[in-house]
Amino acid sequence: xxxxxxxxxxxxxxxxxxxxxxxxxxxxxxxxxxxxxxxxxxxxxxxxxxxxxxxxxxxxxxxxxxxxxxxxxxxxxxxxxxxxxxxxxxxxxxxxxxxxxxxxxxxxxxxxx
Amino acid sequence: xxxxxxxxxxxxxxxxxxxxxxxxxxxxxxxxxxxxxxxxxxxxxxxxxxxxxxxxxxxxxxxxxxxxxxxxxxxxxxxxxxxxxxxxxxxxxxxxxxxxxxxxxxxxxxxxxxxxx
Numbered sequence: 001x002x003x004x005x006x007x008x009x010x011x012x013x014x015x016x017x018x019x020x021x022x023x024x025x026x027x028x029x030x031x032x033x034x035x036x037x038x039x040x041x042x043x044x045x046x047x048x049x050x051x052x053x054x055x056x057x058x059x060x061x062x063x064x065x066x067x068x069x070x071x072x073x074x075x076x077x078x079x080x081x082x083x084x085x086x087x088x089x090x091x092x093x094x095x096x097x098x099x100x101x102x103x104x105x106x107x108x109x110x111x112x113x
Numbered sequence: 114x115x116x117x118x119x120x121x122x123x124x125x126x127x128x129x130x131x132x133x134x135x136x137x138x139x140x141x142x143x144x145x146x147x148x149x150x151x152x153x154x155x156x157x158x159x160x161x162x163x164x165x166x167x168x169x170x171x172x173x174x175x176x177x178x179x180x181x182x183x184x185x186x187x188x189x190x191x192x193x194x195x196x197x198x199x200x201x202x203x204x205x206x207x208x209x210x211x212x213x214x215x216x217x218x219x220x221x222x223x224x225x226x227x228x229x230x
Contacts, residue, residue: 097169101219103155105154
């Protein structure tokens with residue numbers, strides 16, 4: 001049972017344009033959400049996070065938006081760069097847990113020069 | 114910049130053998146985790162460890178698995194009798210203690226690729 005869903009397995013974007021990666025979740029007990037980036041043969045690298053009490057968090061080129069009523073979050077990358085090409089994972093944390101991450105299946109982003 | 118390290122990077126073993134995967138978390142972190150990723154699938158939580166004991170574990174983490182913090186720096190995952198389906202990438206992660214209810218970010222190691230033949 002997929003509690004965190006990334007329905008697009010891949011996304012291709014032109015350099016300089018915006019990349020929008022989407023994530024849906026089913027469990028309203030999640031209270032913290034994170035995005036990780038992963039290159040082949042490496043561990044996930046933290047990008048940006050958002051608490052459920054917020055609807056937006058921004059860090060440089062990366063912005064995460066949270067719509068709690070729709071149980072949906074998205075990661076915006078502007079402008080996209082070829083070095084952003086990687087697999088992006090959405091992850092969620094239950095309130096009151098020890099921080100165990102529940103991951104989506106990932107979206108492979110390709111940014112073309 | 115401090116980072117989580119894992120050894121070995123690759124391990125090949127025969128079915129039924131014991132393996133120990135090693136991790137050195139970031140030094141001031143207090144929470145430790147193991148995750149795995151079977152090829153082509155999502156990253157799955159195995160176990161969390163805090164204050165020298167398991168705090169949570171998933172249904173994957175059965176009696177064949179155990180974790181230990183044998184000294185002040187290492188954190189190990191032992192698989193007692195490996196099965197073919199244990200072949201996966203195993204990631205260790207660590208984080209600081211959260212303050213005021215704020216979740217602290219987990220930092221991941223590069224992983225150990227385990228292949229069970």
